Amino acid sequence: MTPRKLGIRLMIVSVVTRLGVLLLLLFLSWLPTYINFKIGYNSARLVELSDGKLIGLLYRITDFFYSLFPNPVSVAQSSGGMTWSIRVFGVPFTDPIAFLSVLVKHHSLALGFALGVVIPVLIAFLLGRVFCAYICPASLVFFVTSRVRNFLLKYLYLPNFSLPRSFAYGILVSGLVLAIWIGHSVWGFLLPYLTVGKSIFMGMTAGVLSFSMISFVLFILLDVFAGKQFTCRYVCPTGRLLGDIGRKSRVQIQRNKNACIQKCHACEEVCPMGIRPKQDETVDCSLCGECMVICPTECLDIKVLLLGKETS
Amino acid sequence: MWFPRKKFLIGFFGGFLAPFGIPLINLLRAKRRVKNYLRPPGALEESQFLSACIGCAQCANVCPNDCIRFYGLEKGLAYLGTPYIDARAKGCILCMACNQVCPTGALVPLPKTEQGMLMVKMGKAHVLKDYCYSYAGRTCGVCYKACPLPGKAMTLGLYETPIVHKEYCVGCGLCEQACVHMPQAIRVTPSYLL
Structure with missing residues (x-):
């Protein structure tokens, strides 16, 4: 295969996997409603009321999927979470940032939480910063904004700032300090993928906008007007950390x-x-x-x- | 050193100072009365819980009763994204699904038996006798029928008047959800306020 064809294939795969992660997040946000319909109090009545509506169709599709397993409810309950601590069919994945944050604030780690960090770090160690191009749902948005920026550059001047690599490490340390001072919720304003995860979850389950949307809009504005892929390059502490873990990928x-x-x-x-x-x-x-x-x-x-x- | 040290330090301090705008988000808090809700079953003591909970929403994902909600900014940034149960809207059925999956140990796993139920410390129920129908002589007894630990946490007196035994009450909030009087004659106080 020529390099160009391989490159095109990699780009297609990266967009597909990131769309898959977005769909997974949407699906996990829908799961509490499904479990409620399945075994909740007066669930037969809930299913009956949803008949003929979109939510009823969603319930039927999800129920068909989980009825392939011998024990649907426990299988459905084995997946959950959002971008920084997620379980997919019982396998835990932990964001290294969440790991650090709990370590410095709570001083104790649960076993599954600590083991969940192994797979992401191992992937980063062997393959480099692949999280950013293949998993991160926020980078799909920035993939689009960089195209928007390219389009705008035809008609007007936009600056292209660059910052030192240590900027993201400053944000990492500052986030840890703020996490100790205020709480883990500050990461919801600093990590782009977490803002996406929180917004999707709150939108799907409670029907409200998450406050994380504030910084997500800020990230998009930075990406369009401050520099090409500004957030991924200079702001995101996870990307910086994974990039340096994968220095010898x-x-x-x-x-x-x-x-x-x-x-x-x-x-x-x-x-x-x-x-x-x-x-x-x-x-x-x-x-x-x-x-x-x-x-x-x-x-x-x-x-x-x-x-x-x-x-x- | 191999890196340009001045540039490194300027970048680092720039990055260090930038996120200190986040506490300003507290100013967006709506100025209304703060309600104190229950924590999910098995929660650690409140300050410990806040330091352990990362707001990953796995507890809400498995809750079959769909009763776990998340704080917005009404109690400040420290509470943002942490789970609560609004007993008046929907109480906890003590199925112990949420504390089995909590990744950080903010909710301690409890056995799915009556012994496990009695280890839960979400809050304590108390009856407002002035409001209660049964205490006014009009037989009701709805809260007793809703209680998951009848005979232990709650017993009945004359005209089905509820008598709460605080040593057994776990504060699941099902009695408050069931109460037919408006405003509720039986209420659950969260354990962090007791």
């Missing part, structure tokens, strides 16, 4: 030096994470494949390092 972008054109900077301008594949920078690479698509000579490719050996 096993899957990297490799440049063919002979084919690369000296004056071409297409990959640097298109990269959503603001790294320079041209200078063989691979820290922070989220393997989104955009540089592989844009490269005119197809000199960028993905290499897999297996215990030091190189295969492409």
Whole structure:
């Protein structure tokens, strides 16, 4: 497969997986209502009342899915949560930020919560910052806003600020201080994916707007008017942390030096994470494949390092 | 050091100071009377609970009674996104689903037996005798029929007057939900106010 085709395929996969995560969040927000309809008090009457409405259709589809399992209710109860502490069929996943926040504030960790951090950190260690391009539901929104920004740039001038990499670490430390001082709810204003998760959950279950929408709107404005993918590059502490965990990741972008054109900077301008594949920078690479698509000579490719050996 | 140190420090302090705008969100709080709701069963003592709960909403996700709600800004940022049960709207049926799944241990897992029910400390019910129909001689007894621990947490006197035994009452709020008098003649006080 040529690098360009691989890049296009990776981009399609990344959009599909992030849409899948969004759908999963919507589904998990619908689950409490489903469980209430299934085994709640006077549930037969609730199902009867919902007949012929959208909610009844949703109930029937969910019930069909869970009736494939021997014990529908306990299977339905084995999934839940939102973006920073989630269980999917009983497997816990914990955001490293939530892990740190509980560690510094509560000083004790439950076993499942501590083990849930293993899989995300292991993925970041082996593959780099893939969370940002393949899982984070907020980055799907920023994927769209970066296109909107490109469209606006045709007609008006927009600045492209850059900040030092330590800015996100400042936000991380400050968030931990605020978490000790106020509460864990401050992360709902600092982490883009958590603002999305909270907004979806509160909208679906309670029908209200979450206060996290304030900072989500701020993130979108920053993304459009302050710089390309400003939030992902400089603000999000999780992305910074995962990027530095995956500093020596096993899957990297490799440049063919002979084919690369000296004056071409297409990959640097298109990269959503603001790294320079041209200078063989691979820290922070989220393997989104955009540089592989844009490269005119197809000199960028993905290499897999297996215990030091190189295969492409 | 390998990094430009001045730039690093400026960036770090810029990032450190930026989120300190978040406490200002407290100013958006609606100026209305604050209600004190119950915590879900198995909750730690209130200050411990607030330090452990990360607001991941897994308790609400498994609740079959759909009674767990989340605080907005009415009690400030510290309470934002933490779960509560509004007994007057919907009480807790003590199924112990929420505390089995809590990831951070803010809700301690309890057994799904009567022993486990008696270990719950959500609050205590108390009867306002002036309001209660039964105390006015009009036989009612709705709260007794709603109580999950009848005979222990609540017994009946003459004309089905409810008598709450505080040593057994767990504060699930089903009596307050069931009470037919408006305003409610039996109410549950959260344990963090007792």
